[in-house]
Amino acid sequence: MTLNFVEIPTAGGGWFKPADVKDAVAFLIEVNSYEAQRPTPNGPKDSALCDVTVFKSAEALAAHSPEINRGMRIEQTLLARDLEKVVGNATIVKLDQVPPKRPGAHPAWVWRPVNDASVRQAVIEYAKAREAAVQAAVADAPSFDD
Template sequence: MLNFADIPNQSGGWLKPAEHREAVAILVEVKGFERQRPTPHGPKDSVLANLSVFNTQADLDAGTPAISEGVRIEQTVLARDLSGLVNQATIVTLAQVPSKTPGSNPAWVWRQVDRATQQKVVAYATNREAALQAAMSDAPDFD
């Protein structure tokens, strides 16, 4: 008999920084970067990433982030800062700073997290990878 499951609705799409403004930590795993990718609003630098968002301190302490895979990040500063991190990860939060262009909206920027927060996210990622490796080693061999 087949096992049926719904496709998670939080994968893909574009990063909406305001939705993660209060997150205590975001693990950003950069999967790709495209310079000046065509968009309906003109060409933009674009990052493709998987995000593990720890919305609250309780989420961080429990190691239970909200996970989104295949997220496009096209805000100018955010994409630029991640452009050199393809196949790497970083642990950050989001903040807004005044724009350098008069009359423009404040710009979204990444901020580094404190050491204690970083250690909890690294522990989460290490445990996740160990569980993945264990699952792969337990998978049947179809040779």
């Protein structure tokens, strides 16, 4: 019998803070789960639990050396809601801000598609290389069935 290993999503990666990574070239967001109106000390919030790979610069993207955050909680309203339909999948995006609709309100953070084909391709190549490395490690693992 072969085992299908699955990671249990945990919030060990802290909370996503858009202002800290606003200038990143691209994000690879792998959405593990989504909870609408999850109870928090600050009231209920829509919440996505994700693995967030941040390519902070073109150099980091070219070198395949991103910042990897496993189990990161995203609770900014628009960012979390956009990830609801991506659960169990991944997306390549970047951050942007939109002006507030009400006077005195803060600009909202939103995901935008990465329109630069070379950036998208580089992120896809990184993801494929990472997956190939995982598959190679699994293939090299000893068999205890014998």
